[in-house]
Structures are given as structure tokens and as C-alpha cells.
Amino acid sequence: MSACTTCGACCASFRVDFSVEETEEQGGPVPDGLWLPLTDHTARLRGTDHSPPRCAALYGRVGERATCGIYEWRPSPCREFEEGSDACHRARQRHGLPALET
Ligand code: SF4
Numbered sequence: 001m002s003a004c005t006t007c008g009a010c011c012a013s014f015r016v017d018f019s020v021e022e023t024e025e026q027g028g029p030v031p032d033g034l035w036l037p038l039t040d041h042t043a044r045l046r047g048t049d050h051s052p053p054r055c056a057a058l059y060g061r062v063g064e065r066a067t068c069g070i071y072e073w074r075p076s077p078c079r080e081f082e083e084g085s086d087a088c089h090r091a092r093q094r095h096g097l098p099a100l101e102t
């Protein structure tokens, strides 16, 4: 089973920006209310630029049981983020979780 089903560290570590074309407002999947306009072309997941960052769509406790509330509708950076990547390890480290064994 993927470590991601309990982890969620990446959803509480990085800014998540994507094209406005992925927003519901413009016919895309990402629900309105969970993103903020950044530029004319770019949107940001709400909460990901807070200090500390935490995506507004993330439910549960990081490292215990964390789930994405919009999994089917999440934007491309979330779809492309790789479990076991350097960024994954950095996110987990930030939350006091061990790097995944690869
Ligand atoms: S930090 Fe890594 S293990 Fe944790 S949810 Fe993100 S991709 Fe999955």
C-alpha cells in the first residue's frame, strides 16, 4: 500500500501552483473555493502559501491519516508529484517522518 494514504506531508510543505485552466471557473476540475488567483494565468491551492503551509483540501493528521478531499479533482502538480522522490523525502523530513525506502 502506498505510504501516501497516511502521509500527506507534501500537501503541507509546498506551494502548489497550476494553470487557471485547471480551475472549475474555467472548465477544469479544481473546485472553486479551494484555489486563489495568483496571476492572470496561474492559480494557487488555498493554504499552500500559509506559514506553515497546508492545503485547504487536506483532511486529517499528517503522518497518521491524511487524505486529499479533492483527490479526483486535484491539479496537475499533485498528480505529478512522485512518491519516493527527493521532494517527497524533503516533505517527510519536514514533518519528522523517515524517508521512504526505495
Ligand atoms: S510526501 Fe511522499 S509519501 Fe507523503 S504523501 Fe507526499 S508523495 Fe506520498
Ligand code: SF4
Residues within 6 Å of the ligand: 010, 011, 016, 045, 055, 056, 057, 058, 059, 067, 068, 069, 070, 071, 074, 075, 078
Ligand atoms: S489538492 Fe490534494 S493532493 Fe493536492 S496538495 Fe491539496 S490535499 Fe494534497
